[in-house]
Every structure is written in structure tokens, then in C-alpha cells.
Amino acid sequence: MTLDLAMSLIASVGVPAALLLLGWLAGRWTEGSHLRRLAAAEAELAGLFLSDVKSFPPSPEATGGATLVIAEVVMGVDYLKHFTARIRKIFGGEVRSYSSMMARARREAVVRLLAQVHAQGYDAVCNVRLEMADIGGSVGPRSMPLAAILASGTAYRRRPQP
Amino acid sequence: MIVVNTEWIPGYRIVRTLGLVMGNTVRAKHLGRDIAAGFKNLVGGELKGYTELLTESRRQAIERMMAQAQQLGANAVVNVRFSTSAVTQGAAELYAYGTAVVAQADTREAVPVEDPSSAVPPGGGEGQA
Numbered sequence: 001m002t003l004d005l006a007m008s009l010i011a012s013v014g015v016p017a018a019l020l021l022l023g024w025l026a027g028r029w030t031e032g033s034h035l036r037r038l039a040a041a042e043a044e045l046a047g048l049f050l051s052d053v054k055s056f057p058p059s060p061e062a063t064g065g066a067t068l069v070i071a072e073v074v075m076g077v078d079y080l081k082h083f084t085a086r087i088r089k090i091f092g093g094e095v096r097s098y099s100s101m102m103a104r105a106r107r108e109a110v111v112r113l114l115a116q117v118h119a120q121g122y123d124a125v126c127n128v129r130l131e132m133a134d135i136g137g138s139v140g141p142r143s144m145p146l147a148a149i150l151a152s153g154t155a156y157r158r159r160p161q162p
Numbered sequence: 163m164i165v166v167n168t169e170w171i172p173g174y175r176i177v178r179t180l181g182l183v184m185g186n187t188v189r190a191k192h193l194g195r196d197i198a199a200g201f202k203n204l205v206g207g208e209l210k211g212y213t214e215l216l217t218e219s220r221r222q223a224i225e226r227m228m229a230q231a232q233q234l235g236a237n238a239v240v241n242v243r244f245s246t247s248a249v250t251q252g253a254a255e256l257y258a259y260g261t262a263v264v265a266q267a268d269t270r271e272a273v274p275v276e277d278p279s280s281a282v283p284p285g286g287g288e289g290q291a
Contacts, residue, residue, distance in 0.1 A: 019204060026205035034207065054168050063173040068165040068224075068242055072216040076199070078206030101206075108208070127168045133216055133246040135254040144203050150216060150244055154166040 019079045027078030031104070038107050045114040049124035049158050056126055056156050064157040069125060071112035072133065074148045075105040082145060098145060105147035106130055113151045122155035129153065163228050164238035164265060171238060174265040180234045184259035185226025188249050189219045219256035220244070227258045236262035 051057055056066075077085070081097035088095045109130060117125045133148040164171055191199075195211035202209050223244075231239050242260035249255050 023204055023206070030205060030207040056168070056172050065164065065173055066166045066168065066171050068167055070220055070244075072213055072220065074209045074212035074216060076203040076206060076209050079204045081206065082203070129167065129244075131244065131246075133254070133256075134248040135212060135216065135246070144200070146209065146212070148212065148216065148246075150220070150246065152167055152242070152244060154168045156172050 020083060023079030023081065023083070027080055030078070031100075034104060034108075038104070038111060041111045041115070042107070045111065045118060047123070048114050048117055050110070050114065050128060050153075051124075051126045052128045054127045056124075056154075058158065066154050066156040067120060067122070068152065069113055069116045069120070069155045070150070070152045071109050071116060072148070072150050073105050073108045073112065074133075074135065074146060075101055075108070076147075077101045077145050085145070101145065102147050105149045106151075109149040109151040113153055117153075117155040120155060122157055124158040125153040125155045127154050163231065163236075165224065165228065165242055165260070166238075166240055167242045167260075169241050171240065171265055173268055174238070175268045176238075176240070176263045177266050178264040180231075180236050180262040180264065182259060183227050183230040183234065183236070183239060183262045184257065185223045185228070185230065186255060186257040187219050187222040187226070188253055188255045189215060189222070190253040191215050215254065216256070219254060220258070223256045223258040227260060231260075231262035234262050236264055238263050238265040 049057070077097055081101070085095050085097050088097075110128075113125065113128070117123075128151065130149060130151045133150040135146065135148045164174070170176060191211060195215070199209045199211055224242075227239065227242075239260040239262055242258060245257045245259075247255045247257075
């Protein structure tokens with residue numbers, strides 16, 4: 001009898017508590033290391049020019065061709081953030097755990113886009129579009145919060161080739 | 163084949179516009195990926211299986227679009243746009259479309275460029291989340 005009670009207590013309280021703890025520890029660690037990686041990559045790619053206009057700034061007479069670059073990234077949140085978001089929905093207001101997920105996913109997508117621009121020998125990218133991709137996991141009753149970002153742009157050369 | 167999402171290609175002249183070309187694909191993740199993503203969602207971070215799914219679908223959609231352009235005799239596709247939709251839970255559609263054109267390398271000194279403000283059609287329509 002007491003064993004049954006103990007088992008059901010563990011199942012109903014212990015497991016979610018363990019998942020919250022796991023989410024808190026692992027989530028903090030993955031987020032911290034991701035933000036550090038992002039900062040390093042952004043600093044490395046800072047020389048590239050990024051814009052969302054269609055006209056190849058600074059001069060529309062850019063030469064040397066152009067190519068489409070695309071990057072995608074899908075990110076989720078940890079269990080603790082999922083939990084705090086649910087609490088937040090009771091009181092309303094900014095759901096910070098999800099805003100930070102979206103922001104990180106977009107930064108990662110832009111970094112991947114710039115990495116491709118650099119790898120293909122271009123120094124600028126224009127007409128950058130960041131859209132939220134609709135992938136199956138983000139709908140339905142048992143939905144997981146996902147940030148699926150599809151970034152695209154046109155890479156070109158800002159400076160004429162020597 | 164040159165593919166860009168702008169309306170012209172720097173250093174090239176568009177000599178003929180052949181019309182809209184498109185490619186789509188609906189792909190599903192296999193169960194293993196769904197389960198792995200479920201576990202990954204406990205600790206947060208990138209869901210690599212789903213990123214791969216997007217990469218594969220995007221490649222396939224663009225390949226189909228380029229095949230169509232090739233059939234029309236184009237050597238470039240301009241103004242490419244993407245659109246996605248979740249057809250059902252666990253499957254994603256990726257749709258790529260653009261305008262097939264024949265572009266010629268411009269060897270003249272000054273490239274005649276249309277006024278960009280007049281070249282942009284009113285209201286892009288797509289691209290917003």
C-alpha cells in the first residue's frame with residue numbers, strides 16, 4: 001500500500017520535477033554555449049554586408065554575378081522553458097522563453113547564411129528574407145514549440161574583383 | 163544555372179523573360195526523427211533532424227524548379243520565393259517559385275539599370291512569417 005503510494009508519487013511529482021531540473025541544467029548549458037558560438041561567428045563574419053533591399057547596395061552596378069544562398073534552422077526549447085511559458089499564459093505578458101528561442105534561431109540562420117556567402121567567395125548579401133517555415137511538428141494538439149526558420153538572400157560582390 | 167531572389171543579376175542583362183516556374187515537395191520525417199526531436203525538446207537547442215528535413219525539401223523543390231526552367235530554355239531564374247505549409251502533422255511542404263529568364267553576360271562598361279523603386283511590384287505578398 002505505502003509502496004503503491006510512493007510509486008504514484010514518484011510518477012506524478014518526481015518525473016516532472018526531474019525533467020524540469022534536467023531542462024534547467026541542460027537548457028542553460030546549451031543556451032549559453034550557443035550564444036557564445038553565435039557571438040564568435042558574428043564577429044568573424046562582421047566584414048560581410050547584409051541588407052534586405054533588392055538593389056545590390058551600395059551600387060546596383062555590381063558585377064561578378066550573384067547566387068541564391070539559403071539557410072535553415074529548427075530549434076526547440078527545454079522542458080523548463082516550456083513549463084514557464086505555460087505559466088506565463090495564465091497571467092499574460094511577454095513569453096520570454098519563446099522570444100529568446102525565436103531570436104536565437106534567427107541569429108543562427110543569419111550566421112549560416114553569411115557563412116555560405118563567405119564560403120562561395122562573395123562579400124555581401126541582399127534581399128535577405130527570414131520566414132517562419134511551417135513544419136508539421138508545430139501544429140496539432142500535442143504541439144512542441146518549434147522555431148523553424150528559412151532564410152534566403154542573394155549573394156553578390158560589393159567590391160569589384162581585383 | 164543562375165538562381166537569385168532579386169529582380170536582376172549584377173553583370174548580366176535579361177534578354178528574354180520566359181515565365182513562372184515552380185517546384186514543390188511534401189516530405190515527412192520518419193518516426194525515429196520525431197522521437198529524437200521529442201527527447202531533444204527536453205533539453206532545448208537545435209533539432210537537427212528537422213533542420214535536415216528542411217534542407218532536403220528545399221533542395222528538391224529548387225531542383226524541380228530549375229528542371230522546369232531548363233525545359234523552357236532558360237539559363238537563370240530570378241525573383242525566387244519560398245513558401246511552406248504543414249500539410250498534416252509530421253509532413254511539410256516546401257514550394258519554390260520564380261521567373262525563368264535568359265540572361266546574357268553584360269560586357270559593356272556601364273550597365274543600364276532600371277530604377278529599383280519602379281521595378282519593385284507593389285506589395286511583395288510573401289516573406290512575412
